Amino acid sequence: MATLRHQQEKLGLDTFLRGLWEENPVFVMLLGMCPVLAVTNSTMNAIAMGLATTFVLVASSGLISLLRNLIPKQVRIASYIVIIATFVTVVDYAIQAISLDLYNALGAFIQLIVANCVILGRAEAYASKQRLHTTLVNSLGMGAGFTVALLALGTVREVLGNGTLLGFQVMPANFEPWVVMILPPGGFFVLGSWLLLFAYIRQRQDQRVLEKGGVSDAR
Amino acid sequence: MQGESLGFIFLNAAVVNNFVLALFLGICPFLGVSAKKETAWNMGLATLFVMLVSSVSAYGINWLLTELDLMFLRLICYIAVIASAVQLVEMFIKKFSPSLFRSLGIFLPLITTNCAILGLALFQTAKEYDFLQSVVYALGAGVGFTLALLLMSGLREKLELAEVPAVSQGAAMSLMLAGLLSLAFMGFAGLGGSHG
Amino acid sequence: MMQAAPSTPGFRMIRTLGAIAMLSGLLVVLVFRWTEPIIAENQRIAIEKAVFQVVPGATRRVDVVLGADGIALATDAAGEGETVYAAFDEQGKLKGIALAAGAQGYQDVVKLLYGYDPACSCIRGIKILKMTETPGLGDKIAFDPGFLRNFEALSAVVNASGDGLTNPIEAVKHGHKQFAWEVDAISGATISSVAVANALNRSMQRMAPLIQRHRDALGEVVR
Amino acid sequence: MMRLLNLFRRHKTFSHGGIHPLEYKERTAGLAIRRLPFAPRIVVPLAQHKGAPAVPLVTVGQQVVRGEPIAGADGHVSVPMHAPATGRIAAIDLWPTAEGPKAPAIVIEVSQAANQAVLYDEPVDVLALSPEEIVQAVKDAGLVGLGGAAFPSHVKLAAPPDKPIRTLLINGCECEPYLTCDHRVMLEKTDALLHGIRIVMHATGADRALIGVEDNKMDAVRAIADKLPDDGPISVHAVEAKYPQGAEKMLIESLLGEQIPEGGLPLDLGVAVYNVGTLAQMGELLPLGRGLIERVVTVSGPAVVHPGNYLVPIGTPVGFLLQQVGADAAANEVILGGPMMGMTVASLDVPVTKGVSGIVVYAAGDADQQPRTVYPCIKCSRCVEVCPMHLNPSMLGQLAQKREYGRMEHEHHLSQCFECGCCAYVCPSNIPLTQYFRIAKAINRETPTVAV
């Protein structure tokens, strides 16, 4: 039956950029928050986590998009999860093989990529309905958006909380680090502050549009 | 660890290393479903229940996989079994208590994909808990999750009635609140450990 | 779509999920087989690095299971007991035993590896393997030079009856160390320091007598 | 132990809440009741009481004599009106009321020549009548509650057989600041009051009557007690002077130790509550067979030159009354009733009605009139402490600000609030809590769907 929402999307730059900003999984959709908060106490971790997640996202979305017409509705979720878990296991072993230190630093969160809401969300909302090429580009965009968000947190937290960036001292030697930034509350505060900043910018923009006599972009 | 007492495991999972506020697990539902006390309570109970189910299943699977020497399949098996179990529970509730389903409705699928559930399974394996310890761990984690959710929902309901500045309404405020809660929970650090 | 449930044959569901599971099993097992040796090698290097760090002068290690009724090579996997790493120098002389230990710290369990030298009845070094202590405070136990100096020769002498230590290993407040078996705590991180001392003490109370009893046999395992 | 406590709390009172603002009663408490001249025009609104408005019995241009019925009751919960003065019916027209909306009223042009004697009376021996006849007589007299609510008095007399009235409470608390009319009535019309009590006891079959008087009026307590036998069915009790001791729910709790169930009436406890003024009027009017045409009104307040207790014909415009007693040049606010629950009038043409027990006039710049900064609720819990109905005004106020009227009713018992104003009086944030609650109740009444 022709349902309401299944219009095939046309491929365009927009497909990619949306994930980066308009529909940024972290800043806008508030998905996949756990790794964002948990592993961003250093920039290195943030990068590794971002790349790993992007890989899983792209690979699983692609496969799901390919199989989308073969999977019956009732076992949809189970199938998606198995597929995602497979790729996560692959990444898990790959990282162990690349560097044990990195693996230890990321803790269980590599395996928890399985449960990352972004990936299953994308599978449900996009990959299961769209053709392969748009899916790949879209999930690449989402992955990039996710990585950017991780970096936004990781750099702030590492610089303030440890005085370093990617392990290199960037603050004066006598700088007193703000330990709280590396601790759990710091994660919440930094992410919250980013959101506040975005909200403030958006408000200012709206105000400016209103002052010019226009209508704000809301319908 | 073999030596840990059940009481300590419970306290540790519930408050000291609270899943949401200290370990960052299950943040998405924590932010999503904490607007009303009632839904928070329901969600907390549902999660507690699923955690128990998942803890027991994970213990079983782990045993089976160790016997078969297939440990590398652990992640896939955990998630597949937990997801199926949750889906079963969902159908079951939908069938037998539509009212409960309406109040828990959307949460059940949310719980499936919730890192806290999977994290619980992975952590209990990593900590090599025996069966009883695993169950208590799940209980503690569930209670801690419910507690965090309830506190959060109380605060958010209170702020519903406040004149919150436009900028800080919504997700930003929820995160700041979570941060404050997390800051307060730091007071529990080291609770139950032997000090002095 | 509404009547989807009855109209999808159960067989199709089973077949699809089965097939997907099979494929995923295949993929994972292949990756696992491929990375297994690399990971094992990584782990070996990591363990050796740690063992050689806590037992100064060692260059070879042998994994041994040490229990009440004797010792066995870990590869034989017989007997009850705890896996320890016997460390030897180039000449095959026993330089010390590396053991794992753990205790509750400020936030969570602190896990560490330490080297015990049966010849001097003392601990020769420690390495923190895993902890979540507060950065900038409790995490100093991993690298604070002053604190690590405690473990260059921390006394752990087996008592006369051979079932424990003569003097338990204990942490004391910063600047109050008097005896060779005391650990001088880090100022401001007493709890983390206590955790290290507790871990060592608990492990040593049990293991030091065993090591001393089987000291000769341990020296032999290198062959 | 209890006795020790009683040292601190000599007189009975209700269990929770209440306030004690300055009383301001001393200016008028000692002044005997006096009459004032008739106003040139008297306005008798047809709806002065709770229930259906009365229907006019007269036509424009007709001459009426003081005490003559000019409007008849329309149904059970309704009372007739009597001409408060001899004169000519000038109009039956819309007239300003204290509540706001204009409402029909009979306007009488007072005849300056007449001697204003009451010619309509049919003396009877009330205690010889049957209860039904008494109820009818009370109704014919146009008696309503003079304590403020103006509820037709006969309705309360006619208790259904399954809920007989056992106890009569007579409310002489007069807890509102400034007001002293009930105080004067108790002192000056003690006999009429006691006679009224006996009539009601006779009509209802109640076997005891308790008069509750606040302990700041001990002279009234003594005056009444002097006329009562020690062990008779009627007794007088001092209760703690504390606002709103006079609210019937509080008084019942103070004197009987019971609470009216939520949504219930005093009747559910076998109790009827009457104001002392009501019963004094009953004791006076019924034997003469007359109608209610005047009442005692305390006129006071910082801006009044000659405060006092005045016997005022019903229908006298407030403006005329103030001319007689003299008002300060700066006077700018006129309250019908007491300052805690009374209503300000928007027009001085508004007449004194049966329910008006006092007129309080403030001048611009009085301390209680200063504009105050309204802060957000600081959750200080004072309102919760003073609310005699044990409500949570803080929460109610916050919900009202967010227009959550349904939740106010369903989760926080809004309808139990009787608008006593204690919460708004104490609120340090100056939140107009009581006004919020009035708005919420009005909206809930009109749109029941909101309250779902």
Place this chain on the structure above:
Amino acid sequence: MSSLQFVGVAVAFMSALGVVLASILVVANRWLFVLEDPRIDDVEDLLPKANCGACGTPGCRPFAEKLVKGEVDPGLCTVNSKDTNQIIANFLGVQLGTHEKRVARLACAGGAHVAYIRASYAGLGSCRGASLVAGGGKGCAWGCLGMGDCATVCTFDAIHMDRHGLPVVDADKCTACGDCVDVCPKDLFEIHPVSHRLWVACRNREFGDAAEAQCEVICTACERCAVDSPEGLITIRNNLAVIDYGKNRLASKVAIERCPTGAIVWREPDESVIKGRDARKIIRKTALPVG
């Protein structure tokens, strides 16, 4: 265990797991299936979720249920754009349904520049609150208090207060949800189809000079409109002109021409207001003094 065996065991285990789980789900599906028309969710997704009630149901979900059952037309939702309603209609295979646009109208024209104030109100800035305090202090006891409860309550931002403190309805935005009707303490709003062109913008029930002493745009019950119009279209009740919209087709601008105050008006299809030629021209821009 040989490599091949190892791979074999793993693959076999996973297949078995997949089959077992799928079987359980299949069985469960059979036993536990709950029938619910999935189109309800789909339709609800397309509704605006304003839950305003303009469609006559308590909210969007019940409306969706009724739509799917075919009990109502999609066109009843006045909040959605026409296009979206058309999508719903196509999806359900039904007609959109024709529904005339309805808007909220105010029965008062007494802004601060024409209506007298008799007492100054101090308290909460809420019409309802003011109306409970001696009616609010306005000379006309029926008139708009101008504190904007209606503008606050309108979810669709369709009401703004003009410079004289009168609410003005933006016909494009108004969805006829009726919230303003409920909230106004003076009951001054009514929902009308835009085809009702004749409109009495007054509720005052007093007569002649007494009325005119309260407001300059007041219905004085002079009966000119009633006399000029076809029989029965306009009657005077309680000193107020009342239009019988059952005879709407007889309505014409003739009715407004001789109104001395401009209390009866003609509304163009875009809801703009036309007054009669005899109506008093008011050039005052400032508020009348209080008193």
Place this chain on the structure above:
Amino acid sequence: MFKGKPVEIRTAPHLKRPQGVDEIMRNVVYALLPIAGFSVWQFGISSLALIVTTTLVAMLTERLFSHLSGRGNTLKDWSVVITGILLALTLPPGFPLWMAAVAAFVAVALGKALFGGLGYNVMNPALVGRAFVQAAFPVAITTWTPAFAPGRFTEFVPSTLTLPFMKPNPVGEWIVGLNIDGFTGATPLAMQKFQHIFVSTTDLFLGGVVGSSGEAPALLILLGGLYLAARRMLDWRIPVGVFAGAAAVVLPLWLYDSFTYPSPLFVWFSGGLMLGAWFMASDMIASPVTPLGAFVYGALIGVLTVVIRLFGGLSEGVMYAILLANAASPLIASITQPRVYGQARRQGGRA
């Protein structure tokens, strides 16, 4: 009379009790001043600088945010002055001023302005500020300096004047240089917890022990608190609840083993419990409005404080206990709603 000017209409009640928010807040400031004064006498100009810094920064932050959100000048309600002073009183006397400024900014911005200012904060702003710096600078905030140091009125504690964002200047040598007998840098609570040494209650009562700048003079705190309670400016149930809750946990333990566990008196008078119970737990905005709720809330603070002190990793728990109870207060309020008149079980008619 009434000629030419309109009558005023307004709503009942027409009487108003005069005590307003600003008056309450001002009185709390008065009650705090003696404590602040004692702190200055005890710790000298470092303490004075600390108090001035936090108060000024808190006020500036409040002004900034009230301006940004268009709420007018909210300094007039005085509440932010309390926040500033109380914050200083909970910090160590030698706390670097720049860190104190951070604490004050966070206190007002994160603890209050974010949620809409006065009346809407969900946790005690001063304690939010303190908890933030405790987590950010855990070493600095546990570095204690001696009271009654000679020359305290002429020289600052070295760490006080640390350059912004830099590590605190070390105080170890300075303290040794002071040559004060028996100064160990440990608070009575730390001594009790880690060394099982109990400081006498009299010392605690009269001040002069190591600790935060304002926690020492239990007597002054008590008097200030009683003054406010008598004027109904704070809810007496809260401090009473705190003391009851603390005693309920510690009394059985103390009776069981008085060597390991402190006495209730020690618990009441040591650390910040007095200051916390009277001035910080009692902040009405983050505590339940219901009378029973206030007591439960207080008791929860007492219990949590003792639990954290005795069984947790920290030696002092008042701050966290109050923050946790603040977080729980909406829940407490919702389960302790007053039983409405007429809903009662009938009280036996005693007529």
